[in-house]
Amino acid sequence: MAARNPRATRPVLRLTYVSRASRPLDPEELAAIGRAGERRNAPLELTGMLMHRGGRFFAVLEGPEPAVLGRMEVIITDPRHRDLRILSEQRVPTRRFENWTFAALPAAGGTEAESALLAMLAGGLPLGMPDD
Template structure:
């Protein structure tokens, strides 16, 4: 059974580009083995990630994230059973917010700033779908 999980968390320390690159590299190496696909967005010390795959694999990954000392304030934004993956093309794609029209963020948020703690899970899911359609994803 396939599921899609979306969560947000705050980084416990300043995450630099090298840290983010290491996270993406590790995800891209391990996700195919576990059958996980998805997208990662990082901005202003906040992560938003979508994971898709088998229920056991996705749940185990989320548990590791919740227990990871590099994350705090982890919140579950959405969890659903799915018939097919929306992000099957990415072992872990990266959202590039610089490629987005700022009006897209304003469409879903109060201030035009990506803050998953003030946006509903449904709105975040819709935003991620529009990010893909807008070509704001760095593939891999």
């Protein structure tokens, strides 16, 4: 019998947010954000993903509630973004990103769903974020 990942079966807090980049970020900076997230999140049992397009971020962070809330305190004060808006905060029985300590996804728009989400983030601010 294969060993199960205990992280995958414990209830977790899943927090989803959007924000705006405070300045343009090049692909290497975005990759560095992803690498740093992986290093910092793994010991805290945090998983999730980050997408960036058109100066907007969309992220999902999940894990033990104290770790998620502690990481959000750091994220909120990060000068690389502003206008952070929490879209959802849910206690869930399973993770969606079980094997991703933190994946920074390029804005390639590879799937139809990803393309639609990124288009929403890039234009018109339909998520209720204030416009400049």
